[in-house]
Amino acid sequence: TRQYDKKQLQPLDTQPLQRFDENSHLMRVNGPDGSANYIWESLPLKAEGWTLHLLRKPQFAFEDQRNAGLAAAGSWLALVFLVLFLTQRWRLARLRQRSRQELERLVEERTQALRTAQDGLVQSAKLAALGQMSAALAHEINQPLTAQRMQLATLRLLLDHGRVDDAYKALTPLDDMLTRMAALTGHLKTFARKSPSGLRERLDLATVVDQSLHLLDARLRDESIGTVLDLTRPAWVRGDAIRLEQVMINLLRNALDAMADKPRKRLEIRLHADQQLWQLTVSDSGGGIAEEHLNSVFDPFFTTKPVGDGLGLGLAVSYAIVHELGGRLIAANRGNGAVFTLTLPIALETPDLC
Template sequence: MVLLTQLWAENLFFEQTRTRAAAKLDLYASNLSGALGKYQSVPKLLALHGDVVELFLAPDDPAMRARGNQLTETVNRLTGAEDTYFMDAEGMTFAASNWGSELPFVGHNFSFRPYFQQAMQGRLGRYFALGTTSGKRGYYFASQVSDGGEILGAVVVKVSLDEIEHGWTAGEEEDVIVTDPHGVIFISSRAEWRYRTLAPLDAEERQAIAENRRYESVDLRPLDLELRSRAGGLQLLTVDGQAAGAPSREYVMVTKEMPEAGWTLHVLASTTLAYSQTVTAMVVAALASALVLLIALVVLQRRARLVERIEYQRRASEELERRVEERTADLRRAQDDLVQAGKLAALGQMSAALSHEFNQPLAAIRSYADNAQLLIERNREAEACSNLGRIKDLTTRMADISKHLMTFARKPRSELRPVRLAEVLDDTLDFLRTRLERAGAEVSVDQPDRGLTVRAGRVRLQHVILNLVANALDAMKDQAAPRMEFALRAAGGRVTVTLRDHGPGIAEAELGQIFDPFFTTKEVGEGLGLGLSISYNIVKDFDGVLRAENHPEGGAVFTIELPLLSARAAAKTALKEPA
């Protein structure tokens, strides 16, 4: 009777132990997947960003490297990643978030790492290893950076696993380990198990590990353990004490493969409670055999305890489901917060742009209104009506500018229509006539072909030319007779609009950042540094390029380059301003 009770109790309590361990296994797997999932898309997004591609085009430029270091450091601070770094096509790191530390990644070649090799093949690189430079464990995500089909390198984000492991403190009832494909323990709730193996490594496995340098300078010794199976597929693991005199520990082991991460998760549930419950059952059975009169009471008691354990398991399962749902909700809220933060940042930039770009039209309206008042007083109503018409046109243009600035971040390509450059330039110079006359400026226009047509937004293109002329006037404000020259040319299916002024030019150190938002060389209060940044993005929206350089004979030269629209294509669409 006692032996039968032992067999039954052991099977029951070991199975309950495995059930509890399996529930914990799902929880730990969800925690790991969630911790890594929030970083998975970061290198992809960075690889697609225009500023990042620009850095990869000139990895040897000290200024570009400095910008790359600042950018990776900012990404690290915002995402919470351990390290972010840029590698060129040869695997050499040219910018890293830890550039200011004692052991920076800059200048190190990590082409031997599988995540870099995967990224170079156009896949999302995934790998976990011990850092060869920092000596810290991490999980790596890498994404390829390319430009026009040319592979430039890879963006890499390293995620620290220490915080996850810190939450897995070793306990009396269970331990957690994560192993790689070779059975090496990479993450463990017990520090003494870290970098130990579940089985001795053969020469081929050690060679594979050495080639990828996953565990640099680490002695990968096997744990002293024994694995055996019980009925029902139950796996029992016995681990000898690592310290002198420490007792061995026996566990029920449940495992789960995580193929995307490339590792296996193990939950080791201690059998101490199961054996204790088994001994209790045996004692009860012995007493029941000796005390036949108390058998009924013992059975009822055991059934009550069984119901209690089942209820405990049910509550544990419900608690697990509740935590998973809360975790999912937290992740969704975090994603919504990031989207909303982006919208608010864009709204702030648009508000600043509206204030910056309305100053000139408002000044013109004030001037026309004053003139109209004087003309009415002198009974020159026809001329006054003409001024009022110009005020109406200016308010219409202000409304168009406001509309385009608010929709600037959405790249409204559907509004692009055929536009004649000569007409846009004539209208813009006519609009600026008062300011040009007041400054005593001389403007020459060289346009042999007035029929050159491009696909663009008329008002936004006028806005770009207006910004360039205004900046040229500001650069020559100390000259008695400022001069500027426009030139329109077509070649190779492209049209260029060139504006040269005769001012002091642009400092060489500022040419690389002149189109950055909020960069300005003007005095405080004279500008926000948004005009050229907005103009650059407007031209980019037209599939064009805005460049700045210095003229050999002095002064600055700004060039707008746009695709030329053929006469046949232009004839298919009416030449009118977008609504």
């Protein structure tokens, strides 16, 4: 009575409609403003000796319907967004796949074009080297031809005089010269042949050195080059014999060109194993490479030779060939000359037996 300004509190006129549990009922309450249905919930507070009553209007059905509608709308929107997201992801994946395929196609085309251009460059450098060696090679072939004509005249005289045994003896040096000429011309044809990139046959690197020296033998003799050979045999590597021979000829010709005007001409070629690599060095007594040029010797079209003596492609092509075979080619100065070091992985398996 003190709380409500001394007014008389009247009990609520209630009528039970439905029981949910012991402390929860659906009640009809008759009040000053008319009757209304309430959810009547009670909570006993035993410590205080009180009972707490809560009356609230029963709007569950409407709220559940509204909540269910909102949930359905939310689920539908989530589904729509998920479909849109997955569709967008699928489109992006298709776009990336097409872009990747297009990029791979372009890379393949560019790679093929680059490989074709590189093969053409290698072949051009090879033919240029043959052209520059042509005078010495022609002399190497013409000299035995002249000797053979003289020996044939001697054979005729011997046969005319019935000296058959002497004629047979005179045939031996003639046969040797023909064999040497056939080997030289045959090797020239092989060297001039266009070899595709990517060849990985098993070969002896020491034999490559031998064949390269054979092609340059006339110049080595004419220029009185002192040659030191220290080769480990066999030196098995994997690669293309013709291209490796081209690398070797480029290195040897550069060494010979560097020593052309030097009083002391000494060429050293050494081949030894270093752990899992073959190390081939070509050194000369040509005065070395200028320090400012050491980092540029393998650049295409870089040359210190006079105009007309070279295009500056030999070392660039050699570097590309060695790199393609998984090796390295470096230049340095040592003593009174330059040294080029070529390294290639050792082919460990044994050679095939025929």
